[in-house]
Amino acid sequence: MIWLIIPIIVLVLLTIGAAIFAVVTKNLLYAVVSTGVISLGLSLFFFILQAPDVALTEAAIGVALTTIIFIITIRNTTQYEGDHKENKIEKGAKS
Amino acid sequence: MIKKVLVILLLAVIGFYLVDLLAQIPFGEKRDNVGDYYLQESVQSLKVANAVTGIVVNFRGFDTLGEVTVLFLAAMGLSSIMYRKKKKGDKDVRAKKPSSRILQVGVQIIFPMVVILGAYVFIHGHLTPGGGFQGGAIIATASLLMLITYRKFKVNHNTISWIESIAGVVFATLGIIGLIKGMSFLENFLPTGELNALLSGGIIAIIYVSVGFKVAAELTGVIDTVLLNNKPDSNNENN
Numbered sequence: 001m002i003w004l005i006i007p008i009i010v011l012v013l014l015t016i017g018a019a020i021f022a023v024v025t026k027n028l029l030y031a032v033v034s035t036g037v038i039s040l041g042l043s044l045f046f047f048i049l050q051a052p053d054v055a056l057t058e059a060a061i062g063v064a065l066t067t068i069i070f071i072i073t074i075r076n077t078t079q080y081e082g083d084h085k086e087n088k089i090e091k092g093a094k095s
Numbered sequence: 096m097i098k099k100v101l102v103i104l105l106l107a108v109i110g111f112y113l114v115d116l117l118a119q120i121p122f123g124e125k126r127d128n129v130g131d132y133y134l135q136e137s138v139q140s141l142k143v144a145n146a147v148t149g150i151v152v153n154f155r156g157f158d159t160l161g162e163v164t165v166l167f168l169a170a171m172g173l174s175s176i177m178y179r180k181k182k183k184g185d186k187d188v189r190a191k192k193p194s195s196r197i198l199q200v201g202v203q204i205i206f207p208m209v210v211i212l213g214a215y216v217f218i219h220g221h222l223t224p225g226g227g228f229q230g231g232a233i234i235a236t237a238s239l240l241m242l243i244t245y246r247k248f249k250v251n252h253n254t255i256s257w258i259e260s261i262a263g264v265v266f267a268t269l270g271i272i273g274l275i276k277g278m279s280f281l282e283n284f285l286p287t288g289e290l291n292a293l294l295s296g297g298i299i300a301i302i303y304v305s306v307g308f309k310v311a312a313e314l315t316g317v318i319d320t321v322l323l324n325n326k327p328d329s330n331n332e333n334n
Contacts, residue, residue: 052224053147056216060232065314068239072321 008048015041026081028074036067142287143221143296151226152299156281159302160266162228163309167263170313174252174320194244202244209237217307221296227303231310238315242322250319255312262309269298 018037025031039062046055137149151159193199216223217230241248273282281298288295 053145053226053229056225056229057232060229060236064236064239065232065318068243068318069321 011041011044015045027079028081029071029079032067032070032074035070036063039063039066138290140287141283141296141299142290143299144291145221145224145226147224148221148226148299148303149296152221152302153281153283156270156302159306160270160281163263163266163306166310166313167259170317173317177320193246198244202240206237206241209240210234213237213307213311217303218300219293220303220307221299222291222293227306228310230307231312232314234307234311235314235318238311239318242319250315252316252319255316258308258312259316262305262312265305266302266309269302273298 015038018034018041022031022034022038025034039058043055043058043062046052046058133150133154134146137143137146137153141149141153143149143153213230213233213236215230216225216233217227220226220230238250242250270281273284274280276282276284278284281302283297283299285297287297294300
């Protein structure tokens with residue numbers, strides 16, 4: 001029985017860790033990828049909790065489509081949050 | 096300072112009334128029988144093995160029509176904001192460099208499988224978990240793979256809007272036929288067949304196939320619009 005619980009605990013820790021990392025990090029690309037990891041963990045939870053319909057939706061929408069749309073947005077704006085030095089370098093180099 | 100105090104006071108008042116309301120509801124007791132009714136009816140009289148589909152498409156069919164409309168409006172709004180006509184001097188926003196050989200070969204193998212999985216999910220929506228929305232999203236993921244791998248892969252927006260419109264019209268027409276037959280909107284008027292057979296559940300299978308086509312077309316259109324039609328500011332255009 002204990003062997004069944006351990007992977008679930010690992011999954012919980014992974015999801016919570018990804019959520020905290022998404023808030024803390026200044027690199028928006030890392031933040032978006034870790035939101036994808038949150039969605040993956042959530043869809044596994046939905047599957048474990050016997051809601052396979054919701055799990056399918058979460059896997060298709062949350063992991064793939066939302067992440068890709070955010071990555072496209074980041075490609076067209078800046079990659080770092082706030083007044084990061086790399087943003088300034090990029091802007092200075094191009095103008 | 097006084098702003099913060101006001102905000103805290105407001106939150107305290109809202110919280111007090113919420114707790115006051117919620118405390119009156121007994122916790123953990125069974126208060127309605129609608130869940131039991133749905134579980135029983137979707138298997139016994141509708142002959143739908145997946146009770147979620149029975150609820151979403153039959154008992155709550157009108158809500159599903161509303162959801163489809165919301166998705167349609169969102170996709171239309173997005174494309175009307177982002178769409179721009181190509182001028183002669185414009186460079187293609189997509190990178191000129193072809194993607195790696197591994198990605199190209201892998202997508203060639205995986206693309207038909209993903210499309211078949213999506214089609215399976217929405218055709219068997221009344222038998223197995225999943226349905227129109229999920230299957231459509233899976234197919235949109237497949238076309239996303241093609242879009243980011245092959246530079247020459249193009250999505251025809253005319254075809255997409257035709258598929259979208261026809262699927263929406265099929266959904267609404269099925270609802271209106273129910274009205275004509277003297278029942279309520281989206282009432283099941285076809286024979287329900289046997290439990291666990293592919294042709295069972297009456298109009299549910301037809302509605303989910305049309306919803307699947309509609310969602311797949313809409314999400315593909317959204318991805319294509321966002322990926323190709325956005326214009327990076329003039330600073331970025333040089334890379």
